[in-house]
Amino acid sequence: MNSNVSITNPSVSIRDLSLSFGAVSVLQNLDLDIRDGEFLVLLGSSGCGKSTLLNCIAGLLEPTDGQIFIKEKNVTWEEPKDRGIGMVFQSYALYPQMTVEKNLSFGLRVAKVPKEEIDKRVARAAEILQIGPLLKRKPAELSGGQRQRVAIGRALVRDVDVFLFDEPLSNLDAKLRSELRVEIKRLHQSLKNTMIYVTHDQIEALTLADRIAIMKSGVIQQLDDPIHIYNRPKNLFVAGFIGSPSMNFLRGELAEEGGRVVFRTHGVNFSLDRYDAAEPLRAGRKVVLGVRPEHITVDGKTGGETHEAVVDIEEPMGADNLLWLKHAGHTLSVRIGGARRYAVGSKVELSFDMSLASLFDAETEDRI
Amino acid sequence: MADIGTLNRTAAGFDAVADRVASGPRGRRPRRALSPRNIMLYGTLFVAALYYLLPLYVMVVTSLKGMPEIRMGNIFSPPMEITFEPWVKAWAEACTGLNCDGLSRGFWNSVRILVPSVVVSIAVASVSGYSLANWRFKGSELFFSILIIGAFIPYQVMIYPVVIVLRELGVYGTLTGLVIVHTIFGMPILTLLFRNYFASLPVELFKAARIDGAGFWSIYFRIMLPMALPIFVVAMILQVTGIWNDFLFGVVFTRPDTYPMTVQLNNIVNSVQGVKEYNVNMAATLLTGAVPLIVYFVSGRLFVRGIAAGAVKG
Numbered sequence: 001m002n003s004n005v006s007i008t009n010p011s012v013s014i015r016d017l018s019l020s021f022g023a024v025s026v027l028q029n030l031d032l033d034i035r036d037g038e039f040l041v042l043l044g045s046s047g048c049g050k051s052t053l054l055n056c057i058a059g060l061l062e063p064t065d066g067q068i069f070i071k072e073k074n075v076t077w078e079e080p081k082d083r084g085i086g087m088v089f090q091s092y093a094l095y096p097q098m099t100v101e102k103n104l105s106f107g108l109r110v111a112k113v114p115k116e117e118i119d120k121r122v123a124r125a126a127e128i129l130q131i132g133p134l135l136k137r138k139p140a141e142l143s144g145g146q147r148q149r150v151a152i153g154r155a156l157v158r159d160v161d162v163f164l165f166d167e168p169l170s171n172l173d174a175k176l177r178s179e180l181r182v183e184i185k186r187l188h189q190s191l192k193n194t195m196i197y198v199t200h201d202q203i204e205a206l207t208l209a210d211r212i213a214i215m216k217s218g219v220i221q222q223l224d225d226p227i228h229i230y231n232r233p234k235n236l237f238v239a240g241f242i243g244s245p246s247m248n249f250l251r252g253e254l255a256e257e258g259g260r261v262v263f264r265t266h267g268v269n270f271s272l273d274r275y276d277a278a279e280p281l282r283a284g285r286k287v288v289l290g291v292r293p294e295h296i297t298v299d300g301k302t303g304g305e306t307h308e309a310v311v312d313i314e315e316p317m318g319a320d321n322l323l324w325l326k327h328a329g330h331t332l333s334v335r336i337g338g339a340r341r342y343a344v345g346s347k348v349e350l351s352f353d354m355s356l357a358s359l360f361d362a363e364t365e366d367r368i
Numbered sequence: 369m370a371d372i373g374t375l376n377r378t379a380a381g382f383d384a385v386a387d388r389v390a391s392g393p394r395g396r397r398p399r400r401a402l403s404p405r406n407i408m409l410y411g412t413l414f415v416a417a418l419y420y421l422l423p424l425y426v427m428v429v430t431s432l433k434g435m436p437e438i439r440m441g442n443i444f445s446p447p448m449e450i451t452f453e454p455w456v457k458a459w460a461e462a463c464t465g466l467n468c469d470g471l472s473r474g475f476w477n478s479v480r481i482l483v484p485s486v487v488v489s490i491a492v493a494s495v496s497g498y499s500l501a502n503w504r505f506k507g508s509e510l511f512f513s514i515l516i517i518g519a520f521i522p523y524q525v526m527i528y529p530v531v532i533v534l535r536e537l538g539v540y541g542t543l544t545g546l547v548i549v550h551t552i553f554g555m556p557i558l559t560l561l562f563r564n565y566f567a568s569l570p571v572e573l574f575k576a577a578r579i580d581g582a583g584f585w586s587i588y589f590r591i592m593l594p595m596a597l598p599i600f601v602v603a604m605i606l607q608v609t610g611i612w613n614d615f616l617f618g619v620v621f622t623r624p625d626t627y628p629m630t631v632q633l634n635n636i637v638n639s640v641q642g643v644k645e646y647n648v649n650m651a652a653t654l655l656t657g658a659v660p661l662i663v664y665f666v667s668g669r670l671f672v673r674g675i676a677a678g679a680v681k682g
């Protein structure tokens with residue numbers, strides 16, 4: 001866990017945070033440091049405690065134990081408004097009876113900021129988010145995308161250090177979602193605020209994040225940049241969670257062949273010469289080999305070790321073509337170029353790129 | 369030539385389509401006005417309406433007749449000559465106990481009881497419902513359960529203790545005392561109403577307001593209140609009709625000169641001396657019932673909308 005805590009001058013840092021609702025423990029001894037200006041994405045399946053963690057940072061939920069620091073200040077007992085955070089919710093949460101302008105300025109009016117200052121900040125936020133023409137409308141008269149812009153604007157006008165997003169794009173259709181995703185990225189690049197972003201959309205996570213924290217039942221499984229999360233998953237859960245279609249897993253064991261350790265499954269050996277192991281490989285260990293669909297080459301001219309497989313199903317997806325293959329008792333998915341087509345039942349030669357594969361212990365499910 | 373052939377064939381195709389459209393079912397399906405379903409539906413509605421309207425009709429008709437005409441006994445026949453004498457008498461001259469200034473005294477007493485009771489009970493209940501829904505404190509669920517149980521205890525059980533409490537407070541027999549009683553007894557149902565309404569609003573709204581720095585009162589007045597208008601109308605109707613129609617508390621907790629209208633009505637109608645003036649009694653009853661009726665007619669539509677907006681949601 002301490003690998004999450006290694007940053008000097010963190011913008012947000014969470015120490016030993018636990019939270020339980022009665023007997024249900026949602027977060028357990030969670031440690032997390034977030035750099036100043038970092039875009040951190042919390043990713044995990046439904047119910048794993050992402051929103052709970054975000055609500056703790058915002059001060060909307062009281063932790064059972066642990067501390068929260070924002071800008072080096074212990075805010076564990078502070079009111080939400082005194083933490084220097086702004087929050088954007090999935091359901092927008094705009095005040096229905098107020099116009100967009102009043103929605104934006106509500107926090108400032110509560111804080112008794114002078115009128116000219118309010119006008120200035122609202123105008124600036126409206127310009128950044130391109131909602132100027134909507135200022136006199138009520139939330140009911142806006143589209144989903146416009147509502148979410150206003151919700152972001154509400155955090156923007158308050159000049160906060162940290163932005164918290166709780167699945168802000170989940171209620172939008174696919175096209176709007178990708179548009180607003182780009183806009184949030186642009187916003188982050190121009191504001192350079194710290195942003196913590198909860199989602200269960202891995203595309204959002206991979207495209208937006210400086211670092212991704214993958215959570216499972218209240219525990220952070222891996223905290224790393226998107227490349228590492230994708231290519232060097234720390235355990236079986238992370239490997240299976242990220243990537244669509246998901247990684248191929250082959251259960252087998254390590255064996256000796258000609259003085260070298262190889263991966264063996266159903267009597268077939270795979271060379272591990274190019275695998276970058278974190279610890280010495282010993283024959284006899286039960287392991288799981290994980291290979292992403294795009295790291296298997298079909299009928300390539302690699303000259304290395306190849307394995308024969310039979311095409312089972314073909315799924316053309318435009319740019320790509322996804323092949324489902326039968327190989328030594330496993331079903332493998334392989335991604336190839338959209339122009340290459342194979343008939344069902346045809347035999348193909350596969351070569352595995354072991355330098356990008358992952359090997360996990362079958363017992364602990366950790367990466368080897 | 370080939371072109372013309374094609375054209376002809378196309379035209380024939382159009383004709384076929386037109387035929388099909390003309391002959392087959394199209395648009396809204398016709399419904400028979402006198403279907404068994406409609407007969408049942410309107411028949412039931414008619415009977416129900418008659419059941420409630422007939423007594424009202426008799427009352428109105430009787431209140432417009434003179435006593436000689438009433439004695440003839442045709443209670444359903446319309447008045448032969450309309451007189452407003454009974455109404456005037458009921459309002460300004462009928463005798464109850466020592467006073468002979470009609471129901472007008474009771475009316476103003478009722479107004480003096482009604483206005484503060486409605487305002488205070490709704491104000492207290494909306495704030496407590498809001499805090500129970502949004503500011504859960506330790507034991508708030510228990511508190512709420514106890515309050516709900518309170519709604520099921522018959523009032524009669526509590527009258528004597530309440531009399532003692534009011535006496536100790538020195539407000540027994542005053543309008544203030546009655547206002548306090550109405551406020552307390554309105555609390556369970558009104559708090560339930562408001563709590564459920566506020567609980568049905570999205571929590572994120574409340575969270576967003578807290579992040580924006582608004583406190584307990586500022587969220588209540590600036591965020592919750594403007595969204596709760598329908599439920600306020602529902603609460604108001606419940607309280608206005610409930611308090612106006614109240615007889616028990618009125619007769620127990622006030623003195624003759626502060627009797628509410630319902631108690632006075634009872635005294636007029638049930639007075640044993642002299643002849644029974646049915647026309648005056650009818651007029652007095654209609655006058656007493658007028659306030660809740662008017663409230664329903666004016667705000668009935670809002671009432672339905674408020675009920676639909678959340679009062680019945682968990």
Ligand SMILES: Nc1ncnc2c1ncn2[C@@H]1O[C@H](COP(=O)(O)OP(=O)(O)OP(=O)(O)O)[C@@H](O)[C@H]1O
Nearest residue numbers: 021024026044045046047048049050051052053200
């Ligand atoms: N008020 C509450 N009382 C009891 N349990 C709760 C409460 N709020 C959340 N939980 C539980 O805590 C767990 C984590 O909830 P949380 O809302 O943080 O999940 P999440 O990761 O945000 O999921 P999603 O992706 O669906 O939003 C869930 O199992 C949920 O049932």
Ligand SMILES: [Mg+2]
Nearest residue numbers: 050051052166
């Ligand atoms: Mg959530």
